[in-house]
Amino acid sequence: MATMMKTLFAFLMTALPMLAYAAGDIEGGEKAATNWPAITMFVIFVGATLYITYWAAQRTKSAKDFYAAGGGITGLQNGLAIAGDYMSAASFLGITGMVYLKGYDGLIFAIGFLVGWPIILFLMSERLRNLGKYTFADVAAYRFKQTPIRVLSAFGGIAVVILYLIAQMVGAGKLIELLFGLDFNYAVVMVGALIIAYVSFGGMLATTWVQIIKAVLLLGGSTFIALMVMVNMGFSFETLFKTAVENREGAMNILYSGGFVSDPVNAISLGIALMFGTAGLPHILMRFFTVPDAKEARKSVFFATGFIGYFYILAFIIGFGAIALVTADMYMAGDKLVGGNNMAAIHLSHVLGGDFFLGFISAVAFATILAVVSGLTLAGASALSHDIYANVINPNATEEQETRVAKTATLIIGALAIVFGIGFKDQNIAFVVALAFTIAASANFPVLIMSMFWKNMTTRGAVIGGWLGLISAVVMVVLGPVVWTQILDMGAAIVPYKFPALFTVVIAFVGIWFFSITDKSARAQEDKDGFEAQFIRSQTGIGAEGASEH
Amino acid sequence: MDQAKIEKIKSLPQYQQLVKERTGLAWKLSIAMLVVYYGYIMLLAFDPAFFTTIVSGEYVTIGFPVGVGIIVFAFLLTGYYVKKANSDFDELTAQIKKEVE
Numbered sequence: 001m002a003t004m005m006k007t008l009f010a011f012l013m014t015a016l017p018m019l020a021y022a023a024g025d026i027e028g029g030e031k032a033a034t035n036w037p038a039i040t041m042f043v044i045f046v047g048a049t050l051y052i053t054y055w056a057a058q059r060t061k062s063a064k065d066f067y068a069a070g071g072g073i074t075g076l077q078n079g080l081a082i083a084g085d086y087m088s089a090a091s092f093l094g095i096t097g098m099v100y101l102k103g104y105d106g107l108i109f110a111i112g113f114l115v116g117w118p119i120i121l122f123l124m125s126e127r128l129r130n131l132g133k134y135t136f137a138d139v140a141a142y143r144f145k146q147t148p149i150r151v152l153s154a155f156g157g158i159a160v161v162i163l164y165l166i167a168q169m170v171g172a173g174k175l176i177e178l179l180f181g182l183d184f185n186y187a188v189v190m191v192g193a194l195i196i197a198y199v200s201f202g203g204m205l206a207t208t209w210v211q212i213i214k215a216v217l218l219l220g221g222s223t224f225i226a227l228m229v230m231v232n233m234g235f236s237f238e239t240l241f242k243t244a245v246e247n248r249e250g251a252m253n254i255l256y257s258g259g260f261v262s263d264p265v266n267a268i269s270l271g272i273a274l275m276f277g278t279a280g281l282p283h284i285l286m287r288f289f290t291v292p293d294a295k296e297a298r299k300s301v302f303f304a305t306g307f308i309g310y311f312y313i314l315a316f317i318i319g320f321g322a323i324a325l326v327t328a329d330m331y332m333a334g335d336k337l338v339g340g341n342n343m344a345a346i347h348l349s350h351v352l353g354g355d356f357f358l359g360f361i362s363a364v365a366f367a368t369i370l371a372v373v374s375g376l377t378l379a380g381a382s383a384l385s386h387d388i389y390a391n392v393i394n395p396n397a398t399e400e401q402e403t404r405v406a407k408t409a410t411l412i413i414g415a416l417a418i419v420f421g422i423g424f425k426d427q428n429i430a431f432v433v434a435l436a437f438t439i440a441a442s443a444n445f446p447v448l449i450m451s452m453f454w455k456n457m458t459t460r461g462a463v464i465g466g467w468l469g470l471i472s473a474v475v476m477v478v479l480g481p482v483v484w485t486q487i488l489d490m491g492a493a494i495v496p497y498k499f500p501a502l503f504t505v506v507i508a509f510v511g512i513w514f515f516s517i518t519d520k521s522a523r524a525q526e527d528k529d530g531f532e533a534q535f536i537r538s539q540t541g542i543g544a545e546g547a548s549e550h
Numbered sequence: 551m552d553q554a555k556i557e558k559i560k561s562l563p564q565y566q567q568l569v570k571e572r573t574g575l576a577w578k579l580s581i582a583m584l585v586v587y588y589g590y591i592m593l594l595a596f597d598p599a600f601f602t603t604i605v606s607g608e609y610v611t612i613g614f615p616v617g618v619g620i621i622v623f624a625f626l627l628t629g630y631y632v633k634k635a636n637s638d639f640d641e642l643t644a645q646i647k648k649e650v651e
Binding site for chain 1: 556559560565569575579583588591595598607611613618620621622625627629631635636640647651
């Protein structure tokens with residue numbers, strides 16, 4: 001344990017000189033002047049989370065501890081952690097920024113992010129909890145031939161994790177560069193080092209607690225901003241919207257849809273990607289294995305839906321508050337916000353609460369990124385160590401061996417995140433997120449849901465259908481307007497849709513169906529025969545591993 | 551789980567009731583959520599003029615109560631399901647476990 005303490009201390013020490021670096025670097029381009037209240041808050045947060053990691057490391061002994069926090073997290077705690085995983089920097093800064101820029105359209109996007117939750121609860125969360133052990137591949141592979149399904153699920157899971165990770169790392173680097181005046185590359189290396197420490201030493205327990213603390217801070221901070229906005233507006237939405245419209249030179253269209261969903265195919269497709277993509281995100285699905293039973297799994301989704309919904313309503317008030325109140329010249333660069341529209345909430349916090357509150361909100365935004373990136377890294381490491389190593393490469397692996405592989409995988413994924421974060425520095429990150437959701441909806445979700453609901457599914461159907469979904473999603477996104485036209489600059493897009501989920505999800509389902517019904521092998525019979533036992537266990541939890549010993 | 555246990559569970563009336571009621575409720579609530587959400591998206595896509603309706607004063611448009619309403623609706627649906635599941639369904643599950651274990 002002493003070694004671990006030393007290593008954690010070393011991490012903290014390597015972080016400090018980087019902050020000192022920030023002090024000398026105030027003139028460079030977009031970087032802001034060093035914000036000491038923000039740095040103080042930030043050091044307090046990093047110190048506290050490293051202490052949690054130290055505490056968790058002492059309690060993380062078995063593989064179950066590492067992957068699933070020993071299965072002893074309560075529904076409320078897990079609900080906060082799920083909400084934390086979901087309220088990433090993209091949500092906090094992105095949704096408020098989108099409302100600031102487009103008004104009502106920002107709310108439409110937020111609603112799309114939310115409505116997947118009830119569906120996940122009704123159709124999936126209990127069954128996942130009853131069938132799985134550590135990862136969603138446990139569920140997908142339940143009655144099928146293990147190797148091909150695990151490889152497919154792990155591949156889909158890792159693809160989603162890496163893409164999501166890139167988006168978060170680039171976002172983190174940009175945010176820190178702006179807020180602390182710290183160079184982008186140092187910021188990315190620092191985030192990478194911190195997540196490797198959290199995940200490899202503290203496992204799921206540390207990751208969950210970092211997530212819970214961040215969720216509480218984020219909800220508290222957002223509540224305060226929204227409340228202050230309403231205080232300024234005399235608690236009248238009429239005044240809020242009126243002031244906002246006046247500041248936009250009478251642009252009434254911020255009060256209703258500005259054509260965000262004018263094209264029905266893209267609108268439905270985006271809806272499908274957001275709703276079913278959520279149900280295929282590995283770091284979210286993993287959270288169902290941290291609770292003791294199906295009852296707590298349900299409760300956690302209920303709390304998560306409440307927290308996320310509340311947060312989005314606040315984000316909407318914050319976005320309009322920013323239109324109405326962020327008007328001083330110091331926040332504007334021409335007709336844009338300093339640091340881009342994503343800084344709407346950050347600037348608003350300065351208007352409402354001064355330097356100190358700005359520091360607090362900046363630290364919360366940073367904490368948000370750290371926590372989400374830790375969750376993603378853990379999900380990726382689990383896919384490699386549990387699904388690939390312990391179930392495919394070395395089925396006789398001991399727990400110690402598996403945990404060691406998980407820690408090595410954490411190191412590799414952390415290093416990859418740093419490399420990709422720096423490499424993708426100037427890349428448009430919106431497409432990366434769209435791709436991650438589309439892959440999650442097209443490859444992970446169909447295999448998972450069909451394996452739980454359709455008796456006649458076979459290994460062959462799952463494998464071919466799943467790969468078809470995965471490959472078609474990647475191909476259609478690459479040939480679509482965002483990558484083909486905007487990023488690769490290859491002229492008009494071959495696939496005219498930004499969000500191809502409407503097609504790729506259908507391809508995956510049809511593939512699973514067709515290659516299952518035409519499968520007459522002996523294995524197919526075995527797969528179908530296994531359904532009954534799986535179904536009973538998914539309904540009742542009989543035979544599921546309890547967490548009572550913890 | 552062996553075949554005898556599977557047959558035993560399947561034959562229990564509590565098990566049949568559990569599967570029937572929970573599956574029915576889950577699909578009903580899922581469809582309700584999908585209808586509300588896609589209804590909203592379709593309305594935005596095909597009748598954007600609807601959203602210019604003013605419901606209070608001069609600046610509060612109908613989109614706000616509708617949007618917040620969908621969020622609240624999603625929350626209430628999950629709350630209803632959890633309440634039902636944590637009482638009725640868990641009671642049935644406990645009875646099934648008692649029968650076979």
